[in-house]
Amino acid sequence: MSADVWTGGTAVVSLFALVIALAAYRRQRRAEDFKLARDLHSDLTSGDVARAREDLGTLVYDGSRITDDDLPRVRNSYFAVLWCFERIYAGRCAIADGWSFGNRPLELLDRMVGWQVRYWSENAGDVKQALEDRLGVELSDGNSRLALDALSRAIPRAE
Numbered sequence: 547m548s549a550d551v552w553t554g555g556t557a558v559v560s561l562f563a564l565v566i567a568l569a570a571y572r573r574q575r576r577a578e579d580f581k582l583a584r585d586l587h588s589d590l591t592s593g594d595v596a597r598a599r600e601d602l603g604t605l606v607y608d609g610s611r612i613t614d615d616d617l618p619r620v621r622n623s624y625f626a627v628l629w630c631f632e633r634i635y636a637g638r639c640a641i642a643d644g645w646s647f648g649n650r651p652l653e654l655l656d657r658m659v660g661w662q663v664r665y666w667s668e669n670a671g672d673v674k675q676a677l678e679d680r681l682g683v684e685l686s687d688g689n690s691r692l693a694l695d696a697l698s699r700a701i702p703r704a705e
Contacts, residue, residue, distance in 0.1 A: 579641045579651035586637045587658040595630045598623035602673050609676060617681055624677055627666065628690040634659055635693035638700065656701045667698040 589595060601623035605612050612620055634655075641652045670691065678685055 575644075576651060579649075580654065582637050582641060583651045583655035583658065586634045586655060589633060590630050590659055590662060595626055598626040598630075602627065602677075605680070606669075606673055606676050609680070612680070614680075617677075621677060621681065621685070624673060624685070625687070625690060628670075628687060628694060631663070631666065631697055632690070632693040634663075635697050635700075638697065659697075660701045660703075663694065663697045663701055664703075667694060670694065 601612075601616075601620045605620055638652065638655060641655060642649065674685055674687060
């Protein structure tokens with residue numbers, strides 16, 4: 547065989563190997579992004595964040611059940627919820643990075659957390675006001691609210 551045939555054959559094999567490697571990378575990345583989406587949803591809906599959301603709902607809708615001794619915990623709950631939205635925003639950015647079409651993990655995440663993002667975007671001010679009224683001091687949450695506000699703008703609204 548001539549050198550040109552070997553060179554051509556090597557080029558075809560190399561190209562085939564590159565296509566296989568890219569397909570494997572895309573498949574692995576997609577699987578990791580789906581796992582991240584599920585983990586972020588779980589973070590928002592279970593454990594400490596679920597308890598924090600319960601504290602805040604109780605404060606707003608049945609504040610008499612929150613004693614003065616509970617207020618430090620409820621203040622921490624407020625920030626726990628906001629920090630969860632920071633993690634979701636960071637994860638959403640990571641999932642969105644590098645995808646130019648057909649980002650199903652991002653669509654899944656948006657569907658799973660979208661209504662909660664909308665709810666908290668619309669109601670965080672009321673929660674903050676109720677907490678400030680009970681604490682008697684202003685909460686400095688401006689930077690902590692940035693991710694929630696960015697998520698609210700980024701997640702498409704269901705029509």
